[in-house]
Amino acid sequence: xxxxxxxxxxxxxxxxxxxxxxxxxxxxxxxxxxxxxxxxxxxxxxxxxxxxxxxxxxxxxxxxxxxxxxxxxxxxxxxxxxxxxxxxxxxxxxxxxxxxxxxxxxxxxxxxxxxxxxxxxxxxxxxxxxxxxxxxxxxxxxxxxxxxxxxxxxxxxxxxxxxxxxxxxxxxxxxx
Amino acid sequence: xxxxxxxxxxxxxxxxxxxxxxxxxxxxxxxxxxxxxxxxxxxxxxxxxxxxxxxxxxxxxxxxxxxxxxxxxxxxxxxxxxxxxxxxxxxxxxxxxxxxxxxxxxxxxxxxxxxxxxxxxxxxxxxxxxxxxxxxxxxxxxxxxxxxxxxxxxxxxxxxxxxxxxxxxxxxxxxx
DNA sequence: ATGTCTGCAAAGATTTTGCAGCTGA
DNA sequence: TCAGCTGCAAAATCTTTGCAGACAT
Numbered sequence: 318x319x320x321x322x323x324x325x326x327x328x329x330x331x332x333x334x335x336x337x338x339x340x341x342x343x344x345x346x347x348x349x350x351x352x353x354x355x356x357x358x359x360x361x362x363x364x365x366x367x368x369x370x371x372x373x374x375x376x377x378x379x380x381x382x383x384x385x386x387x388x389x390x391x392x393x394x395x396x397x398x399x400x401x402x403x404x405x406x407x408x409x410x411x412x413x414x415x416x417x418x419x420x421x422x423x424x425x426x427x428x429x430x431x432x433x434x435x436x437x438x439x440x441x442x443x444x445x446x447x448x449x450x451x452x453x454x455x456x457x458x459x460x461x462x463x464x465x466x467x468x469x470x471x472x473x474x475x476x477x478x479x480x481x482x483x484x485x486x487x488x489x490x491x492x493x
Numbered sequence: 494x495x496x497x498x499x500x501x502x503x504x505x506x507x508x509x510x511x512x513x514x515x516x517x518x519x520x521x522x523x524x525x526x527x528x529x530x531x532x533x534x535x536x537x538x539x540x541x542x543x544x545x546x547x548x549x550x551x552x553x554x555x556x557x558x559x560x561x562x563x564x565x566x567x568x569x570x571x572x573x574x575x576x577x578x579x580x581x582x583x584x585x586x587x588x589x590x591x592x593x594x595x596x597x598x599x600x601x602x603x604x605x606x607x608x609x610x611x612x613x614x615x616x617x618x619x620x621x622x623x624x625x626x627x628x629x630x631x632x633x634x635x636x637x638x639x640x641x642x643x644x645x646x647x648x649x650x651x652x653x654x655x656x657x658x659x660x661x662x663x664x665x666x667x668x669x
Numbered sequence: 670a671t672g673t674c675t676g677c678a679a680a681g682a683t684t685t686t687g688c689a690g691c692t693g694a
Numbered sequence: 695t696c697a698g699c700t701g702c703a704a705a706a707t708c709t710t711t712g713c714a715g716a717c718a719t
Contacts, residue, residue, distance in 0.1 A: 346673060346718050367709080382676045387709065403579030403637075407684080408708060424624065427632050435627065439619065444638060448600065451611065453640035456603050460636045461579075462620060464629035522693055522698060543684075558701045563684065583709085584683060 331416050332359055332398060339396035353378045354389040358399060358413050364432070366408045403461060404430075422459055426466035507592050508535055508574060515572035529554045530565040534575060534589050540608070542584045579637060580606075598635055602642035 340347060357373035367386055374381040393399045399411045414421060414434060420441050424433045440460060448455040516523060533549035543562055550557040569575045580586045590597060596617050600609045616636060624631040
């Protein structure tokens with residue numbers, strides 16, 4: 318079992334450190350399944366759903382179960398290694414990039430759904446001031462901007478989401 | 494049927510206008526159920542879930558069905574009379590205040606979940622510039638800040654969410 | 670040795686939908 | 695009249711959980 322001897326070296330430094338700390342702090346056990354799923358979560362900077370993570374994990378080790386994926390997601394959320402982000406879809410979407418970029422934000426195309434991550438120091442300062450002004454202590458911030466992407470702007474449309482919108486189509490079940 | 498003769502006068506002016514326009518534009522029918530549910534949605538500035546809206550609607554007219562509530566929510570979203578906001582709970586939460594305050598934002602206490610709405614003109618300008626700089630056309634924006642509220646700051650804790658957090662409790666079903 | 674973890678299948682929860690009958694325009 | 699709307703119950707989807715056996719420490 319290639320992953321059972323420790324966290325794989327391919328994990329980013331920051332991620333590995335925080336992961337180790339979390340294992341120690343909480344006394345969690347280091348199981349092959351967990352290591353596999355964690356590796357899968359950080360194998361790319363792409364956001365993922367529970368099922369997409371399951372897919373990735375199974376391509377590393379086919380004997381991974383969906384339940385364990387969900388349990389590992391809780392583990393990663395608890396360690397603040399990933400965060401749930403709002404896509405208002407029927408399912409939760411997770412972002413593994415907050416370890417490297419703790420204050421990044423999201424710009425989403427209202428049409429095709431394409432998403433861009435960006436950081437901005439002005440915004441960070443602004444957020445800090447604003448929060449204090451309202452009598453709160455700053456903690457996390459995330460700006461989500463919906464806008465029209467380049468394709469939409471130049472072409473006049475990007476087919477993708479238009480269909481779904483016109484039909485008023487929403488995913489069944491919810492969840493979301 | 495007290496609501497069948499038109500949109501009740503209690504709806505805010507802006508809401509009523511946009512609602513009328515939407516009825517005309519889309520050729521939707523004006524049914525007692527819809528009027529009831531719309532009235533319920535704007536009977537308070539509070540955010541609501543589908544079930545809470547159903548509850549409110551039934552207190553006006555007990556013969557309202559859950560399915561129609563869901564269908565009316567789609568109708569209201571389509572008219573941009575309400576918006577879905579991110580609470581990362583297991584269910585969708587809707588905000589009826591975007592008609593009156595099209596650019597408002599949310600500050601959420603990470604502990605008790607208390608939510609404050611605020612507007613800020615600096616942020617609006619910022620959002621506009623930023624979006625264009627990234628090559629997009631601005632559309633909607635919503636800043637969601639997570640922070641520690643006053644109770645938490647002074648008392649050191651506000652019991653509410655602490656329990657849920659410690660247990661790692663999440664609502665079953667998805668929903669979220 | 671033992672308390673934690675996994676996998677499976679079943680349960681839970683939210684949201685959508687098919688259909689038959691009703692109703693607004 | 696008749697296309698669109700409602701209510702009901704069933705379906706669909708995502709997520710959590712109980713339990714028995716496996717395993718990390």
